[in-house]
Amino acid sequence: MKNINVRESIAAYSFLSPALILLGLFLLLPVLMAIYYAFTDYYLLTPDNRQFVGLENFIAIIKDPIFLQSLKNVALFVVCVIPVQIGSALGLALLINKQRRGNLFFKVAFFAPVVLSLVVISVLWLYLLNPSEGLINVILERVGINPQPFLTSPDQAIYTIVFVSAWQGAGYQMLIFLAGLQNIPSSVYEASKMDGANKWQNFIHITLPLLKPTSILIMITTLIAAFKLIIQPMVMTQGGPMNSTMTPVYYIYQTGFSDRLIGYASAMTVVFGILIGIVTFIQSKVSREDDS
Amino acid sequence: MSRKFKKVVEYTFLILLACIFIFPLIWMVASSMKPEANIPVDMGSIQSLLPSIVPSEWFQTYQELFSRFDVFQYIFNSVTYAIVVTLGSIVVNAMAGYAFSKFDFIGKKVLFGLLIALLIVPAETLIITQFTVAHDLGILNTRLAVILPMIANMFFIYLFRNFFKAIPDEIIESVKLDGANYWTIFWKIILPMSKPAIATVGTLSFILSWNDYLWPLMVLTDSEKFPLQVAITNINTTPPVYTNQVMAILTISTIPLIIVYIVAQKYLLQGLGGSGTGIK
Numbered sequence: 001m002k003n004i005n006v007r008e009s010i011a012a013y014s015f016l017s018p019a020l021i022l023l024g025l026f027l028l029l030p031v032l033m034a035i036y037y038a039f040t041d042y043y044l045l046t047p048d049n050r051q052f053v054g055l056e057n058f059i060a061i062i063k064d065p066i067f068l069q070s071l072k073n074v075a076l077f078v079v080c081v082i083p084v085q086i087g088s089a090l091g092l093a094l095l096i097n098k099q100r101r102g103n104l105f106f107k108v109a110f111f112a113p114v115v116l117s118l119v120v121i122s123v124l125w126l127y128l129l130n131p132s133e134g135l136i137n138v139i140l141e142r143v144g145i146n147p148q149p150f151l152t153s154p155d156q157a158i159y160t161i162v163f164v165s166a167w168q169g170a171g172y173q174m175l176i177f178l179a180g181l182q183n184i185p186s187s188v189y190e191a192s193k194m195d196g197a198n199k200w201q202n203f204i205h206i207t208l209p210l211l212k213p214t215s216i217l218i219m220i221t222t223l224i225a226a227f228k229l230i231i232q233p234m235v236m237t238q239g240g241p242m243n244s245t246m247t248p249v250y251y252i253y254q255t256g257f258s259d260r261l262i263g264y265a266s267a268m269t270v271v272f273g274i275l276i277g278i279v280t281f282i283q284s285k286v287s288r289e290d291d292s
Numbered sequence: 293m294s295r296k297f298k299k300v301v302e303y304t305f306l307i308l309l310a311c312i313f314i315f316p317l318i319w320m321v322a323s324s325m326k327p328e329a330n331i332p333v334d335m336g337s338i339q340s341l342l343p344s345i346v347p348s349e350w351f352q353t354y355q356e357l358f359s360r361f362d363v364f365q366y367i368f369n370s371v372t373y374a375i376v377v378t379l380g381s382i383v384v385n386a387m388a389g390y391a392f393s394k395f396d397f398i399g400k401k402v403l404f405g406l407l408i409a410l411l412i413v414p415a416e417t418l419i420i421t422q423f424t425v426a427h428d429l430g431i432l433n434t435r436l437a438v439i440l441p442m443i444a445n446m447f448f449i450y451l452f453r454n455f456f457k458a459i460p461d462e463i464i465e466s467v468k469l470d471g472a473n474y475w476t477i478f479w480k481i482i483l484p485m486s487k488p489a490i491a492t493v494g495t496l497s498f499i500l501s502w503n504d505y506l507w508p509l510m511v512l513t514d515s516e517k518f519p520l521q522v523a524i525t526n527i528n529t530t531p532p533v534y535t536n537q538v539m540a541i542l543t544i545s546t547i548p549l550i551i552v553y554i555v556a557q558k559y560l561l562q563g564l565g566g567s568g569t570g571i572k
Contacts, residue, residue: 005396005397005398006398008395008396008397009395009397009398009399011395011474012391012395012396012397012400013391013397015387015388015390015391015395015474015478016387016388016391016392016403018383018384018387018388018443018444019384019385019387019388019444019449020388020444022384022440022441022443022444023407023410023444023446025425025429025440025441026422026425026440026441026444027410027413027415027418027444028410029421029425030418030421030422030424030425031410031413031418031421033421033424033425034418034420034421037421037424044424044427092309095306095309102303105310106306106309106310109310109313109314110309110310110313112313112314112317113313113316113317114553115546115549115550115553116317116546116549117502117503117505117521117545117546117549118503118505119503119505119521119524119525120521120524120542120545120546123524123525123528123538123542124316124320124539124542125316127535127538127539128316128319133332133335135319135335135336135340138335138336139336141336142336167312167313171313224414227414228414228416228417230416230506231505231506234506235525248417249416249417249419252417252419252420253419253420253506256419256420256423257419257420257423257510262420262421262424265420266420266421269417269418269420269421272417273413273414273417273418276414276417277412280412
């Protein structure tokens with residue numbers, strides 16, 4: 001009996017080995033190395049001089065104004081993009097969840113930006129939002145609004161990135177909401193109609209509660225993704241102006257990759273990784289408690 | 293009458309909304325199909341959303357772009373990376389999913405728990421030590437470095453495992469009695485019965501690989517190995533920068549994705565949570 005188990009185990013591990021080796025090399029090992037390097041002054045160009053420096057990196061991080069600024073920026077981004085993107089997605093799904101001529105066209109139109117990669121949307125909007133020759137300011141001027149600086153203003157840049165990100169992502173989440181809406185049996189609405197409920201009451205008391213599992217799932221995935229913001233600022237603003245769009249992952253990239261300060265970047269990875277972990281944990285706890 | 297009015301308002305609103313979502317794409321394609329000098333001239337008029345009025349100028353930008361940059365090479369690179377990652381991802385993750393769904397082995401629970409824990413590790417924050425691993429392995433500036441980290445994916449393993457669990461053990465037992473080994477069962481029984489799961493993982497892997505930007509940018513230094521996404525920012529920063537040529541490379545890099553989304557649309561929603569939020 002035990003013999004069979006051992007044979008089965010060998011077979012199982014041979015099936016697992018390619019995935020385990022790759023995940024070990026490119027996920028588990030980097031986690032362990034980040035924790036280890038965080039306590040060293042590893043500079044990629046002089047690997048032999050690597051020394052253990054204790055908590056020095058961590059002390060420097062909490063005093064690093066750019067890192068603190070990047071945390072503030074990404075928090076602002078998360079707080080704005082979640083309601084804007086998820087709200088738009090839900091609104092679009094409700095608009096489309098109806099029999100009408102030409103509905104497929106609208107659905108495809110709302111979904112279209114999802115097909116573009118983050119690099120493509122970033123470059124495209126960089127041109128559209130150009131303060132002097134971009135199409136957006138030309139249109140704004142037509143309707144009597146002064147041209148805006150958008151990405152070139154420290155006050156507007158992060159909100160502009162919020163808009164561009166939500167513009168791209170809303171269509172995908174609209175489809176998920178739509179699937180959730182179509183799972184609600186029409187008999188539920190008919191019953192409440194008999195009870196004399198109006199459309200608004202239906203929405204608050206039936207649609208929203210039944211969409212809750214879908215919403216929670218969307219919230220958690222959007223939240224985690226939003227924290228890792230890097231490509232839009234990297235392509236559109238290089239973190240500027242005045243670090244107003246610098247994000248933690250982008251700063252980690254700059255110090256670790258451009259400046260080759262592996263030790264310092266690793267310490268930021270550890271700190272930021274723990275922060276994301278805590279936020280995710282709280283979020284999933286809160287949404288689970290809401291359920292009961 | 294008031295019903296009709298309501299309908300007009302509703303449609304006007306929907307059309308305006310649709311415009312917000314698609315006018316950038318139309319401007320992108322239209323600008324790639326006209327001479328550079330026409331772009332600022334057309335700006336703001338309806339002509340800015342239409343290609344040049346002279347049809348012979350429509351593909352001139354593309355010719356100029358292809359003569360300045362080796363776009364065929366970039367397309368070839370992106371296609372190669374995406375296909376290898378897709379096939380590798382299907383085989384490697386399906387094999388792991390098979391082990392977790394149909395085998396009883398020593399350490400199964402611990403290992404599965406560990407992998408689920410890795411699922412919540414924010415991989416993008418690990419770019420620096422992932423880079424040092426690639427550096428230590430001596431694979432920097434190789435195509436292998438672009439491909440390898442994209443293959444194994446815990447989310448896809450999980451997806452395969454759940455799918456395989458639904459395949460009745462009786463089928464597997466009966467073939468086993470006929471003398472088939474695990475490997476034969478995997479290729480001849482499990483995989484052919486799992487086309488929806490394969491299609492989902494394949495589609496998502498293709499899109500993830502096609503859109504991958506940061507990692508190839510970090511590990512590659514030779515421009516002849518660049519995928520399209522890296523080529524885009526390269527073209528956008530190599531003077532002289534022409535708007536119509538930038539829009540042309542954006543359009544080129546998007547066409548394969550449009551095809552994938554159309555062909556595989558029914559599999560995309562199943563991949564919920566794997567990718568695909570504006571902020572990926």
